[in-house]
Amino acid sequence: MRTALVALTHPRPASVRLAAVGTLLALGSACFGGGSDPAPAVRTGDGPRDTLVVGSQTDIGNLNPIVYETASDAWVLHNVYLQTLDAHVDCKLVHEPALATSWSWNDDSTELTLHLRDDITFEDGTPVTAHDIAFTYEMVRNPAVASPRLSVVQQMLDGSPEALDDHTVRVRFKQAYDHITQLSHATTLVTMAKHAFADADPGTLRGHPVSLDPLATGPWTLTKHEKNTRFVLEPNPAWSGPASMKPKLNRVVFRVIPEYATRLVELKNGGIDLMDSIDIEDVDAIKADHPDIRIASRGYRTNDYIGWNSANPLFADKEVRRALTMAIDVDAMIGKLLTGKDGTVYAKPMVGTITPELCDAYADDVPRIPHDTAAATALLASKGWTDSDGDGVLDKDGRPFRFTLKTNAGNKRRSDASILIQSDLRAIGVDMQIATQEANSFYEDLRKRDYEAALAGWAAALFIDPTSIWGSDKPGARNEFNFTGYSNPEVDALIAKGLSTPDPDAAVPIWKEMQRRIYEDQPYTFLWWREELVGIHERFENTVITPSSLLDDLHAWSVPADKVKYAR
Amino acid sequence: MTTPAPTSPSGPSRALRRIGEVLPAQLILRKSWMTVLLLWGVATLIFGLVEISPGTVADKFMNPDLPPEARASVIAKYGLDQPWTVRYLRMLLAYAQGDLGVSLVQERPVTAILAEALPNTLVLSGVTLVVIFPVGITLGVLQAVRQGRPEDTTASVGALFFYSMPSFWLALMLQLLAPSLGLPISGMNDAVMVDYMTPTERLWDTARHLVLPGIAMGIAGAAGVARYMRSSMLEVIRQDYIRTARAKGLPESVVIGKHALRNALLPIITLVGLYLPFLVGGSILVETVFAWPGMGKLIIDAIQQQDTPVIIACFLLFAVVVTLGNLFADVAYALVDPRIRNA
Numbered sequence: 001m002r003t004a005l006v007a008l009t010h011p012r013p014a015s016v017r018l019a020a021v022g023t024l025l026a027l028g029s030a031c032f033g034g035g036s037d038p039a040p041a042v043r044t045g046d047g048p049r050d051t052l053v054v055g056s057q058t059d060i061g062n063l064n065p066i067v068y069e070t071a072s073d074a075w076v077l078h079n080v081y082l083q084t085l086d087a088h089v090d091c092k093l094v095h096e097p098a099l100a101t102s103w104s105w106n107d108d109s110t111e112l113t114l115h116l117r118d119d120i121t122f123e124d125g126t127p128v129t130a131h132d133i134a135f136t137y138e139m140v141r142n143p144a145v146a147s148p149r150l151s152v153v154q155q156m157l158d159g160s161p162e163a164l165d166d167h168t169v170r171v172r173f174k175q176a177y178d179h180i181t182q183l184s185h186a187t188t189l190v191t192m193a194k195h196a197f198a199d200a201d202p203g204t205l206r207g208h209p210v211s212l213d214p215l216a217t218g219p220w221t222l223t224k225h226e227k228n229t230r231f232v233l234e235p236n237p238a239w240s241g242p243a244s245m246k247p248k249l250n251r252v253v254f255r256v257i258p259e260y261a262t263r264l265v266e267l268k269n270g271g272i273d274l275m276d277s278i279d280i281e282d283v284d285a286i287k288a289d290h291p292d293i294r295i296a297s298r299g300y301r302t303n304d305y306i307g308w309n310s311a312n313p314l315f316a317d318k319e320v321r322r323a324l325t326m327a328i329d330v331d332a333m334i335g336k337l338l339t340g341k342d343g344t345v346y347a348k349p350m351v352g353t354i355t356p357e358l359c360d361a362y363a364d365d366v367p368r369i370p371h372d373t374a375a376a377t378a379l380l381a382s383k384g385w386t387d388s389d390g391d392g393v394l395d396k397d398g399r400p401f402r403f404t405l406k407t408n409a410g411n412k413r414r415s416d417a418s419i420l421i422q423s424d425l426r427a428i429g430v431d432m433q434i435a436t437q438e439a440n441s442f443y444e445d446l447r448k449r450d451y452e453a454a455l456a457g458w459a460a461a462l463f464i465d466p467t468s469i470w471g472s473d474k475p476g477a478r479n480e481f482n483f484t485g486y487s488n489p490e491v492d493a494l495i496a497k498g499l500s501t502p503d504p505d506a507a508v509p510i511w512k513e514m515q516r517r518i519y520e521d522q523p524y525t526f527l528w529w530r531e532e533l534v535g536i537h538e539r540f541e542n543t544v545i546t547p548s549s550l551l552d553d554l555h556a557w558s559v560p561a562d563k564v565k566y567a568r
Numbered sequence: 569m570t571t572p573a574p575t576s577p578s579g580p581s582r583a584l585r586r587i588g589e590v591l592p593a594q595l596i597l598r599k600s601w602m603t604v605l606l607l608w609g610v611a612t613l614i615f616g617l618v619e620i621s622p623g624t625v626a627d628k629f630m631n632p633d634l635p636p637e638a639r640a641s642v643i644a645k646y647g648l649d650q651p652w653t654v655r656y657l658r659m660l661l662a663y664a665q666g667d668l669g670v671s672l673v674q675e676r677p678v679t680a681i682l683a684e685a686l687p688n689t690l691v692l693s694g695v696t697l698v699v700i701f702p703v704g705i706t707l708g709v710l711q712a713v714r715q716g717r718p719e720d721t722t723a724s725v726g727a728l729f730f731y732s733m734p735s736f737w738l739a740l741m742l743q744l745l746a747p748s749l750g751l752p753i754s755g756m757n758d759a760v761m762v763d764y765m766t767p768t769e770r771l772w773d774t775a776r777h778l779v780l781p782g783i784a785m786g787i788a789g790a791a792g793v794a795r796y797m798r799s800s801m802l803e804v805i806r807q808d809y810i811r812t813a814r815a816k817g818l819p820e821s822v823v824i825g826k827h828a829l830r831n832a833l834l835p836i837i838t839l840v841g842l843y844l845p846f847l848v849g850g851s852i853l854v855e856t857v858f859a860w861p862g863m864g865k866l867i868i869d870a871i872q873q874q875d876t877p878v879i880i881a882c883f884l885l886f887a888v889v890v891t892l893g894n895l896f897a898d899v900a901y902a903l904v905d906p907r908i909r910n911a
Contacts, residue, residue, distance in 0.1 A: 053759065146638070146644075146645040148629050148638045148642075150638040151638065154635055204670070205675070206673075206674060206675035206676075207670075207674060224763075227861060228865055228866075229861045230755075230759045253759050255754075256859060256861070259856050262743060265743050266753055266754060271752070440623040441623075443627075478635065480636055568764060
């Protein structure tokens with residue numbers, strides 16, 4: 001604050017020269033500047049205060065728990081609303097009390113009962129009750145809303161969850177399944193204010209005034225939103241929950257800066273305090289030149305893989321896919337593409353689609369196929385692939401081993417990886433062409449299975465349901481992300497068994513066995529899990545940055561008194 | 569050869585009469601019809617392009633964690649499951665009634681969304697336009713007067729250099745320089761301090777934030793104007809009436825500043841007309857790099873999210889401004905050049 005004010009009232013010489021232009025420009029802004037808001041009151045008392053400035057790629061769209069879409073929406077929602085239960089990852093998803101203080105299942109795990117706190121109110125003073133939760137889930141089911149969160153109610157009986165009294169919610173499920181997923185389904189939506197939305201038109205819920213300016217129940221409230229410019233959180237004066245969740249910061253200002261390069265310059269120059277998804281090549285420069293910026297990891301949240309389309313005769317045989325995996329040197333690629341100059345490795349070889357963060361279920365015991373060019377050549381030869389015409393490319397029955405790897409344009413890591421893969425495969429006589437495609441049309445081709453091989457990736461889900469990626473094609477199958485046409489009845493059976501096991505610990509061996517079977521079949525050449533990196537100014541303490549949370553627990557963040565930058 | 573019309577006193581009534589002379593009702597009617605046809609064409613073309621491009625607004629719900637039913641319900645809600653002919657005719661019917669529709673992503677009226685973005689772009693590109701013409705014209709005149717000398721060559725090379733430079737690259741370079749110039753890198757205001765500023769401080773802050781995007785956006789334009797101005801001026805100063813003016817013993821400043829400049833400015837008027845659409849369209853790249861919340865950002869978001877009503881509305885707006893720009897150029901040209909007015 002001190003420096004900023006000085007800069008404003010005493011512009012440096014370079015700015016003075018531009019003053020004449022500046023005044024002229026400012027006239028325009030006066031007409032359209034959006035008026036002047038009253039300055040927020042200066043907060044005093046209880047300890048040091050500061051402002052956190054976050055660089056956000058996207059603006060908030062809407063802040064309605066059942067229709068929000070972007071990460072920015074989620075950041076605001078999780079601070080402005082008290083979650084029904086807090087969830088964090090500790091080798092599995094772990095739930096902790098928040099709005100609900102306790103919960104229990106009936107004997108056959110088809111009924112879950114949650115007991116709510118009685119001291120939480122919406123910003124307008126109305127108490128938060130079980131009826132609000134029941135209303136929220138009722139709205140999700142309304143087809144006119146077209147909620148993307150429909151999956152949370154699909155395994156619940158109609159009319160569930162229901163309010164047994166003001167502070168007790170009962171959720172009835174169609175059948176028993178994994179308790180973690182059941183709890184997530186029952187608590188993942190923060191609570192809509194029934195009294196504010198009761199008369200709302202479900203068809204335009206996203207544009208409803210309370211969806212844009214929510215009635216806070218959490219420690220923070222949204223005080224400003226200037227479209228595509230910034231949104232501001234300040235402590236909720238009506239916060240009635242535990243004093244330990246009272247914010248320690250004065251304000252959190254989210255600046256909307258769409259361009260990655262601009263956010264990076266702002267981070268380095270102190271214009272923002274936090275930036276997520278930093279590229280590894282930029283991490284090196286930040287570490288070298290900006291000791292005041294700390295690099296934090298959100299863990300292994302995304303992966304890259306090569307999918308082999310099993311409908312293509314080249315890749316129908318799993319031994320051939322195995323040989324291709326042997327030829328590709330994943331460790332060397334990690335060394336070149338995902339390792340910092342100081343030797344820090346930001347990736348981990350991948351053996352399946354369950355993230356290593358879920359370390360209970362993650363199959364760390366699956367033996368990886370070693371990189372071995374000679375063995376790959378021998379394996380292909382045993383399948384009839386030899387270079388019979390001496391042109392440097394393997395062939396079989398007159399057909400050369402030649403195909404195209406598709407990937408999406410605009411991703412440097414993937415295009416670099418494609419080139420390394422191409423060169424590894426050329427060493428065993430496989431001729432791979434590379435085609436980069438605009439992202440929308442690339443994903444459409446994946447869905448239609450209109451490709452030979454594809455370099456793509458997944459973001460990790462924090463509870464386990466492999467059906468959509470690995471389920472076989474059959475009528476009614478919910479497997480629309482099975483891009484490779486993978487089909488293994490044993491894996492189908494394991495998935496069904498794992499999903500219907502209520503005790504997460506009992507399901508662990510099932511999920512490990514499933515990963516082992518899939519790895520044996522090599523529908524993908526699994527490449528790596530990548531760490532997601534966040535740059536944050538070192539003055540912030542108690543920052544809760546985990547696989548499940550980046551800015552979701554802002555009440556805990558604080559700055560020691562001697563490091564406060566914005567005293568107001 | 570006609571000598572330039574001497575300056576004559578002109579009040580508002582005279583200006584109106586002149587506009588009436590150059591813009592007969594018949595012409596206005598014809599232009600209006602052409603505009604309606606143009607808008608229909610633009611709406612159809614953009615609708616067609618969005619239609620054949622892969623994906624729909626429901627694609628963001630393609631995610632292994634979401635059930636197919638969620639996407640299906642979005643598709644049904646926005647009528648995307650209906651044949652394109654039905655959606656196209658519905659759209660035309662709504663436009664005919666002056667209804668620009670509701671954004672599929674934000675579920676708010678498109679007009680409200682445009683009203684948020686347009687003023688910001690008008691500030692940035694308006695200021696840019698106001699700067700590039702005087703700068704470009706001055707530079708062009710100086711070059712023409714000093715034709716062939718080192719100053720001219722240097723300026724020509726410089727103008728060509730900036731004219732050919734991609735604006736987003738220039739923008740990124742300016743951002744690297746910004747801290748040493750004490751200028752802000754992005755946004756319209758200091759996002760933290762703006763709430764504590766007096767209105768004057770706030771204006772000054774906005775002005776400082778305008779400098780870099782203004783330069784990134786305007787420098788190529790100014791270079792372009794300078795090129796036009798130079799060649800137009802060179803053509804004029806070879807004319808007989810300029811030699812006459814000099815022979816009369818008029819000082820060089822009057823010859824250039826009065827007799828030559830006024831005539832050389834004529835082609836620049838066309839240029840102003842051509843630049844008007846840019847006033848509304850802004851620059852997608854510059855707005856994105858400098859996080860300026862204007863039309864450029866709006867349209868790129870709408871395209872990425874396949875928000876058809878917003879995309880089409882933006883292009884309709886551009887089409888209207890292009891038409892107005894052309895009309896402006898026609899009228900202004902006739903107003904200042906009696907040869908055209910009397911033709």
